[in-house]
Amino acid sequence: MSVQTQYPTASVPPRAETQVRAGGPGVKMVARDVKVYYGAKQALKGIDLDIQENRVMALIGPSGCGKSTFLRCLNRMNDTIENCRVEGLIALDGEDVYGRTIDAVQLRARVGMVFQKPNPFPKSIYDNIAYGPRIHGIATHRDEMDEIVQTSLERAGLWNEVKDRLREPGTGLSGGQQQRLCIARAIAVSPEVILMDEPCSALDPIATAHIEELIDELRENYTIVIVTHNMQQAARVSQKTAFFHLGEMVECDDTEEIFTNPRDERTQGYITGRYG
Amino acid sequence: MSVTATKSRYQSAEFADRLRRRYAAERRFRLAGMAAVGIASLMLVVLLGSIVGKGYTAFWQTQIRLEVTFDKAQVEEGNTMPLLRQALYAVVPEVTDRAGRRSLNELLSSGAPYQLEAMVKANPALVGTKQTVWVLADDEVDQFMKGFIRRDVPESERRLNDIKIGALDKLAAAGAVKSAFNTTLFTAGDSREPEQAGIWGAIVGSFLTLTVTMLLSVPIGVAAAVYLEEFAPKNRWTDLIEVNINNLAAVPSIIFGLLGLAVFLGFFGMPRSAPLVGGLVMALMTLPVIIIASRVALKAVPPSIREAALGVGASPLQTVAHHVLPLAMPGILTGTIIGMARALGETAPLLMIGMVAFIVDIPHGLTDSATALPVQIYMWADSPERAFTERTSAAILVLLAFLILMNGLAVFLRKKFERRW
Structure with a gap:
């Protein structure tokens, strides 16, 4: 069952209307005819995609196909890029994220992000986790904050490794630990969606396996969108996979379907390794 | 093959x-x-x-020991010079004529009576007693004792005549001439008499000037750099501003002095020779340096840190204030200190706004007349007295010490707070 056929692009509501029809039961985020321009260059040529709640959605495709660009639209990280223009509609729980009712800062608290290169703040492990809750006023007492830090680190599977050195700098951890620290930092603010931009590309296979396990566990509580170059990884961690090519979303289906029975020959070509 | x-x-x-x-x-x-x-x-x-x-040699100064009788009438009149002279005549009783005694008078610094007055003020019980006092010698005596005035040249070509040298020899033989650390140099303001001249007034003037400079240029410069680097859109206008800031950093400092003269003194009617105006001019001069250094430091903070902060929902201002600025601080500090060191050594703009005046008093406020250390050096270098030559070099040494200290501080701070990724 293709997602596109269910929600034709013709039914995109006008921009001014911030309340958007929810994309059906269990759909967390909706993208309709999303076009992104970097100056005169068009990076995305009308993407339609539904992201389902408590599922892992993998975005795959060759370099420069626009999957990272699309991911960064979901929490408006593209706002910081000069000359970047986003058209179309992206909705979170039926609300237009580029509309008036959602602020970019508020959106990023609800849609967290983990980046390609581990980027802990050059502060202590504790402060790395506590920073988000602190600026959002989530914890009022020290005890509460300690608890948030502990649960976040536990969920990220890092607690046992760092519980005795919370005051040491986060930059002193190994690459894999740093990336889990970044995941813990993202979940500390209790987001609804977590975006991951090639979170394992800078890590060794063991650290990668660790993170993949973690992603699978996090699915219970969060909706996850992950960009990856590694097709085995997409197959392992995701339930849905979308294949991007040259700024277009070629195909989106259940991961199993995509990898065993792709309908588009471009998808097949990419999966079988003919290009990419 | x-x-x-x-x-x-x-x-x-x-x-x-x-x-x-x-x-x-x-x-x-x-x-x-x-x-x-x-x-x-x-x-x-x-x-x-x-x-x-x-x-x-300027750090040592010749003093002469005299047995002074603190005569009550003379002290109350505030006329203590004759007391010193009497004490000196007693050492060389053979000189009795007017010309000879006038020569003897010139052995003592014209500031010596103030020394007696200060002693009496500190301890009124001295009045009426006879005390042993070390008083400042005249600058020519000092130069003679340091060997800069040679005794083997004919008397007519010598700065000290035979009577003075005779008296000095007699004093020296009695152990009544000594070379002591020149505290005057570090505690007094400027003076026409080298032995009474010091750099404290200039140091205070420099300090006041630099304080104004720092209070103005650091916040404005850093704020401008943060805005231009982190918030301003990149367009033709910001490009124009950037080019102009870079050009301003290369403008000769005397031009800033002229600007200060025209705007601060001419238009706003601010006081002449005041550290306030000096500080304003220096702030204008230092601003481009600080802005450029701060922008470089901000640029060096990796974008991943900004993304990380934005990613957890920090606002752009929070991102800058909590993460980017603290990480850029070592670079900003280094740039600031080097800018300040440049301002400390700057002379030309101060000449234009009248801080080149002969000022004896130690300045007490931002609007008092003052001079600055490099200007003091400039003025002393212009003075004909032999004793000012060595004081010029001594003042240069003090200025160099401050500059080395400031640059050392910049290196230390950079090493201490520098982070690597």
């Missing part, structure tokens, strides 16, 4: 020759580099050596 051919090419005599020439070129380059460093070091040593050699 091809392997053999390649092998033989790299083993040929021609190739060996080429290799030798390559190494020779490298050796020549390294020699040239070492020679350059050597010449630069030599020049530095010569420069410092000449300054230290000329200046170190």
Whole structure:
């Protein structure tokens, strides 16, 4: 069952209307005819995609196909890029994220992000986790904050490794630990969606396996969108996979379907390794 | 076949020759580099050596011991010079004529009576008693004792006549002439008399000026840099502003002085010779330096840190205030201190706004007349007295010490707070 056929692009509501029809039961985020321009260059040529709640959605495709660009639209990280223009509609729980009712800062608290290169703040492990809750006023007492830090680190599977050195700098951890620290930092603010931009590309296979396990566990509580170059990884961690090519979303289906029975020959070509 | 051919090419005599020439070129380059460093070091040593050699004597000052009777009437009248003179005549009783005694009078510093008055003020019980007092000698006596005025030249060409030298010899034989650390140099303001002149007034003036400069240029400069680097859109206007800031950093400092003269003194009617105006002018001059250094430091903070902060929902201002600015701080501090050091050594703009005046008093406020350390050096270098020559060098040494201290602080802060990714 293709997602596109269910929600034709013709039914995109006008921009001014911030309340958007929810994309059906269990759909967390909706993208309709999303076009992104970097100056005169068009990076995305009308993407339609539904992201389902408590599922892992993998975005795959060759370099420069626009999957990272699309991911960064979901929490408006593209706002910081000069000359970047986003058209179309992206909705979170039926609300237009580029509309008036959602602020970019508020959106990023609800849609967290983990980046390609581990980027802990050059502060202590504790402060790395506590920073988000602190600026959002989530914890009022020290005890509460300690608890948030502990649960976040536990969920990220890092607690046992760092519980005795919370005051040491986060930059002193190994690459894999740093990336889990970044995941813990993202979940500390209790987001609804977590975006991951090639979170394992800078890590060794063991650290990668660790993170993949973690992603699978996090699915219970969060909706996850992950960009990856590694097709085995997409197959392992995701339930849905979308294949991007040259700024277009070629195909989106259940991961199993995509990898065993792709309908588009471009998808097949990419999966079988003919290009990419 | 091809392997053999390649092998033989790299083993040929021609190739060996080429290799030798390559190494020779490298050796020549390294020699040239070492020679350059050597010449630069030599020049530095010569420069410092000449300054230290000329200046170190200024840190000592000749004093003369006299047995002074604190006569009640004279002290109350505030006329203590005759007391000192009487004490001096008692040491050399053989000189009795007016001309001779006038020569003797010139052995003592004209500031010596103030010393007695200060003693009486501190301890009124001294009045009516006879005390042993070390008083400042005249600058020419000082120069004579340091060997800069030679006694083997004919009397007519000598700054000190035979009577003075005779009296000094007699005093010296009695152990009544000593060379003591020159505290006056560090506690007094400027003076026409070298032995009473000090750099404290200039140091305070420099300090007041730099305080104004720092309070103005650091917040404005850093704020401008943060806005331009983190918030401003990149368009034709910001490009224009950037070009202009870079140009301003290269504008000769005297132009800033002229600007200060026209705007602050001429238009706003601010006081002449005031550290306030000096600080304003220096702030204008230092601003581009601080903005450029701060922008470089901000640019060096990796974008991943900004993304990380934005990613957890920090607002752009929070991102800058909590993460980017603290990480850029070592670079900003270094730039600021180097800018301040430049301002400390700057003379030309201060000349334009009247801080080149002869000012004896120590300034107490931002609008008091003041001078600055480099201007003091400039003025002393212009003075004809031999004793000012060594004081000029001494003041240069003090200025250099401050500059080295500030640059050292910049290096220390950079090393201490620098972070690597």
